[in-house]
Amino acid sequence: MTNWKNLDTLDAYKALEATKGSVDIATAMAGENGGTRVAKYNVPMAAGLAYNFAAKQVDDTVLEKLAALAKESELVEKFEELYNGAVVNTGEKRLVLHQLTRGQLGQAVTADGVDKRTFYAEQQKRIAEFATKVHNGEITNAAGEKFTTVVQIGIGGSDLGPRAMYIALENWAKKNGTFKMDAKFISNVDPDDAAAVLASTDVAHSIFILVSKSGTTLETLTNESFVKDALAKAGLDASKHMIAVTSETSPLAKSDDYLAAFFMDDYIGGRFSSTSAVGGAVLSLAFGPDVFARFLDGAAAEDQTAKNTDIMKNPAMLDALIGVYERNILGYEATGVLPYSQALSRFPAHLQQLDMESNGKSVNRFGEPVSYKTGPIIFGEPGTNGQHSFYQLLHQGTDIVPLQFIGFKNSQLGTDVDIQGSTSQQKLCANVAAQIVAFACGKDDENSNKRFEGGRPSSIIVGDRLEPEALGALLAHFENKVMFQGFLWNINSFDQEGVQLGKVLAKKVLAHETEGALKVYSDMFNI
């Protein structure tokens, strides 16, 4: 068994504190030494990706102390306990098994009387068979016509991750002949969301996926009834157009209201569910089961790297350690995620949930308040759009914001134009390379308004092309980074009690059981 201790009680952490301010990246990244550093501070990932941290405020001494921290925190051992089935989600007394949805990292894990890897693999297989029948026309609408669209109804983790993954591969799949069906998403309880999606959807040729682990999520059931109304108005039998992704114990599991039901369980947190049936149903229907399998392979391969005790071979652990160094020792409060890829336009929104919901906590695993900062604010937008927007503050604002770039050598579609001697893809890559150096090194100027201080740290994940394996690896990298950071902070990254109070008070408003401020706000909205 490992020891769970607060970060600030560890000797290695105290040793690390002494290194604060020891690395000036403006100097380290300058001249020929800068080039050497970029080549050296590069860690291979799965699917041909690499994590480069040359522009972070670390050097060999800091890395040595980060390695000592990893060891004293027993990060890899804790990961081992997790994938071997320990009750790591202590708040809800649950196992944490999302890695098992894509591979077997350690010993067999039995829960609810079954082997869990077998269970998840079986669901993937059932989904693959169902999707293939839909694509083949063996499963059709009542008129015998093929389904052309799949609509996911879910919120939070049942929405952001699968949506981000769909957007990431949509154009790639179209280009590569594996695009099977359009996917759409209904999530917000705002009635304008469901109404607008349905107004632009050919419901007669659509399969709707209701995603709710408990089968009782109010927003999702509300949106389901929107969909049922639309199907009824079109004279269609809803039960021939809907499938469920839920737990085996939910009221949806065996209901005749659904064409089929595919299962996840309590050991897959919503924000970690993209590789489970939650992502599997919609992505397999949209792109075919083979593409989804390739996505899982990439994630599984990346998970393997997270088992390495050597920080230079464990990119997620290193990324996590550097993030904690920046948060707790260097004192930075936010992290920007900046993919230079339009396909990753909603990836930052997914990471925002993944990271902030997992590690936005103030008490440790034993319920004791921690006396250090935990998860940072995560925000971001794709590449050059951000450059023409909020990068002003990142370059010249009064706070330093560590950055996480992502870039690919090649575009997904391969359609390009040559203007002023370079392609768009070359311009895109030139921009991200330039930004890293601009943030790190800055530039002096007589006019202080045009002066760039530099010393602003960033890392970059570089890949060849955003394909399913690379996307899976990217997703797993961040899931594992968030997990390792939770271990370092000694918090439970797998519950979300902070979302409960709002739900309780909203119910009071709807039941008109309010007084004081809540009543006046309710009146303001004529509720």
Add this chain to the structure above:
Amino acid sequence: MTNWKNLDTLDAYKALEATKGSVDIATAMAGENGGTRVAKYNVPMAAGLAYNFAAKQVDDTVLEKLAALAKESELVEKFEELYNGAVVNTGEKRLVLHQLTRGQLGQAVTADGVDKRTFYAEQQKRIAEFATKVHNGEITNAAGEKFTTVVQIGIGGSDLGPRAMYIALENWAKKNGTFKMDAKFISNVDPDDAAAVLASTDVAHSIFILVSKSGTTLETLTNESFVKDALAKAGLDASKHMIAVTSETSPLAKSDDYLAAFFMDDYIGGRFSSTSAVGGAVLSLAFGPDVFARFLDGAAAEDQTAKNTDIMKNPAMLDALIGVYERNILGYEATGVLPYSQALSRFPAHLQQLDMESNGKSVNRFGEPVSYKTGPIIFGEPGTNGQHSFYQLLHQGTDIVPLQFIGFKNSQLGTDVDIQGSTSQQKLCANVAAQIVAFACGKDDENSNKRFEGGRPSSIIVGDRLEPEALGALLAHFENKVMFQGFLWNINSFDQEGVQLGKVLAKKVLAHETEGALKVYSDMFNI
């Protein structure tokens, strides 16, 4: 003439510092007094909106000191100088006239030998005539067929603002019979962006708007050539499908390559350009000139409120003052923008640019470094989606993040379902009301993991329904808030020198004039 002084040199600021920690909102918002407070701390805006700041960490004493700060900073007087044509953008030595694109707030402003209000109104009129001819079928494609789609090609301010406004009114316009044409946007230099938009666009029936003030923005010209290629491949004459929005002195202004050109000028910053021809062309084509005129009317009416010296009648100034209080005295580093409206899904991204690009500065108007924090990080996502995502950190994380909610009593489309005794719209409104109180008051619990500290400040802008006037008022509110905060920080909110260094280095990469770190990164991307 007003006096431009650093915030920390003002007597009123020193007086304000003494109030730090004096207001406990968990107490202030509790019980019947909480209700009184919500009713009292409410400032009317234009278009039926109201700014409610009851859940902010202020009381009558703090408000009195904020009023004194507004007076000593001469905020309203500085605004008056701005709209009367002073060179407020000192870095670029330019007037700042975006308010003139929607109304005349003060005396006539002459620049470049013309009356500027007349000039902007004339462009609006020319756009309206052009749009009407397109809608009537007087201007058609070469085959004499009506245009059905408009595609905006622009980046940064030429993209985010107009795109957010289009999304905000798209469904409303469809519902209300004023929807004329689909609008699409190409912005990123990523070739996959342009390729994907063009692949899903019927170019033969599309008008493309090239937006570039200088006519030389590399990203925009690159994307223009993507479009020209697509038109040429379809056997179409590009000059019959493209219009330009540019300055009168740009190479695009009189080029035969465009069907028409509409003008803005150097006095309209990109991020403030939604009410100029930059937003006007695409929104007038999409929704008709009357809808665009209503949007401008809302903005103009809101601008009028920003002239009031009384902080309780000037919502933008009050919002600005509270924001500075939170940033500089209470020490908060970020602000979340959380619209409970799917239609405002991209409004936070627009505000992110507006605010961070304007006020992410470290030197004052005289080029001297300031010794206090300026613009915060801005991030956000729509309503209940955020609740199921990053709200965990907002409720229970180790940092306090001030929040700006936006909500409407009624949905745009009016299509709704009643589930468990309430409509979706009621659930949506109940949620935002509940969140404000949950953040402010918190809740104790024996289990520390389920404990909510409270004391987390928020404000809300409440409206009846998101229609063009309300959207205009909302936009103007934030533009004016950002302006007033720039005045308080004594910085120039209207330039963006921080985006230059990246551009310079990217050119070096493309010219292969690199060494050291930049060369190794370039090699990594095979540039």
